[in-house]
Each structure stands twice: as structure tokens, then as C-alpha cells.
Amino acid sequence: MRESILTIPITDVFEPKCGCPICRIRDTLEQHTIEYIMGAAMMEPDVRIETNKAGFCKEHFEQMRACKNRLSLALMLQTHLQELQKHVFDEKKLFETREGKNKKTVEKVSKITCDCFVCNKIEWGMSRLMNTVFELYGKEREFRAQFAEQEYICLPHYKMLMKRSETDVDKAHRNEFRTACNELVKKYLDELEKDVSHYCKMYDYRNTGKDADWGNSKDSIERAIKFLTTR
Numbered sequence: 001m002r003e004s005i006l007t008i009p010i011t012d013v014f015e016p017k018c019g020c021p022i023c024r025i026r027d028t029l030e031q032h033t034i035e036y037i038m039g040a041a042m043m044e045p046d047v048r049i050e051t052n053k054a055g056f057c058k059e060h061f062e063q064m065r066a067c068k069n070r071l072s073l074a075l076m077l078q079t080h081l082q083e084l085q086k087h088v089f090d091e092k093k094l095f096e097t098r099e100g101k102n103k104k105t106v107e108k109v110s111k112i113t114c115d116c117f118v119c120n121k122i123e124w125g126m127s128r129l130m131n132t133v134f135e136l137y138g139k140e141r142e143f144r145a146q147f148a149e150q151e152y153i154c155l156p157h158y159k160m161l162m163k164r165s166e167t168d169v170d171k172a173h174r175n176e177f178r179t180a181c182n183e184l185v186k187k188y189l190d191e192l193e194k195d196v197s198h199y200c201k202m203y204d205y206r207n208t209g210k211d212a213d214w215g216n217s218k219d220s221i222e223r224a225i226k227f228l229t230t231r
């Protein structure tokens with residue numbers, strides 16, 4: 001995988017104060033990876049070997065389908081399906097009735113159905129970029145301030161940050177880091193709860209008029225789902 005996919009200036013990602021900054025890192029890596037495989041890399045044999053084996057998850061198939069280059073996707077699907085024919089559903093082995101044969105096929109299929117080339121690359125890139133985040137946090141006061149000024153941290157990324165803080169945030173700043181994470185989650189959770197409650201109240205018969213004030217509640221369902229799942 002080309003290192004250029006990792007070229008993401010972390011302080012720039014933390015500049016806008018909207019949404020979860022870790023989601024923004026993920027989105028950028030995701031975008032780079034999708035562009036990469038839908039472009040010339042798709043024809044590179046080493047990339048094809050990987051995509052043929054791993055395939056893609058539903059989310060990333062959808063993102064690839066939304067790209068203009070449908071031929072790229074078709075060619076990748078073609079060799080991925082051929083790989084399945086050759087290595088998983090091989091006729092000679094598949095129809096042998098010997099005990100254990102189908103078990104192996106099912107094992108291979110379970111592995112493929114939870115694998116994804118793009119997810120793997122994101123995970124690979126994330127763990128590297130997070131090292132930079134923790135390093136900056138330990139070294140730069142401005143970055144610590146920038147971190148605390150984020151709009152929020154989503155729940156799955158809160159879990160990841162808190163877990164990694166045990167080993168990756170230097171001791172001198174660990175408490176400050178965890179307090180910042182807790183505050184960013186708590187503040188947004190309270191805001192969301194208020195907005196979703198307001199949304200529910202708007203369905204009350206007294207609030208259905210033209211002048212009903214929806215406040216910030218209109219997109220609260222989408223925002224709550226994003227907070228809870230990163231998507």
C-alpha cells in the first residue's frame with residue numbers, strides 16, 4: 001500500500017471544530033483509499049491479489065459504486081468472483097462427501113464475508129496516524145487546546161481513544177487527555193438528548209402548526225446515529 005495514502009496533516013484535520021475529529025481522519029483515509037483503488041492502482045497486480053482475496057464490505061461497495069468508474073469495479077468483481085470459484089467453491093473438492101470438506105468451505109466463506117480491503121487499509125492507516133495524534137498531544141500545548149475545542153468525540157472513537165490512552169498518551173498529560181475526552185462526549189450527549197427529546201415533542205398534536213419551532217432538532221436523529229456509530 002502506498003504511504004501517500006497516509007499524507008494527512010493532523011493539525012489541519014483538527015482545525016475545523018465540527019463533528020468528531022477521529023471520524024474526519026477515518027473519512028480522509030477512506031476517501032484516499034477509494035480513490036486509490038478506483039484509479040490506476042486497480043490494475044496493479046499486488047493490489048489485485050489483495051482485493052481478490054479480501055473483497056469489500058457493503059459500505060465500501062456502495063462508496064465505490066458511487067464513483068464514476070464502473071468498469072474498475074466490474075473488473076475487480078470479476079477477478080474476486082473468479083478467485084471464489086477457484087479457491088473456495090472448487091468443484092472437485094466441494095462435492096466430495098468426505099467429512100470436514102464443507103466445514104473448510106464454510107470457514108473460508110466466513111473469513112471472506114467479514115473481510116474488506118478498504119476497512120483493512122483504514123485500520124492500518126488509522127493506527128499509524130493515531131501515533132502522530134498522541135505524539136502531538138504530548139508535545140504541543142496548542143494541539144492540546146485544539147483537541148479540547150472539538151465539537152465532540154463519537155462513542156466508538158471515545159472507546160478507542162480511552163483504551164489507547166493507557167499506553168500511548170504520556171503520563172504527564174494522560175489525565176488532561178481523558179478529561180477532555182469525557183467532557184467532549186458528555187457535552188454532546190446532553191445536547192443530543194435535548195434535541196431528540198425536542199424532536200419527539202414536536203410530534204405532539206399541539207406542536208404540529210406551521211409556526212412550530214423545531215429548534216436544532218430537525219437532524220437530531222441523523223446526528224444521534226452518527227454519534228453512536230460513526231456513520
Ligand SMILES: [Zn+2]
Nearest residue numbers: 020023154157
Ligand atoms: Zn468518531
Ligand SMILES: [Zn+2]
Nearest residue numbers: 057060116119
Ligand atoms: Zn469496508
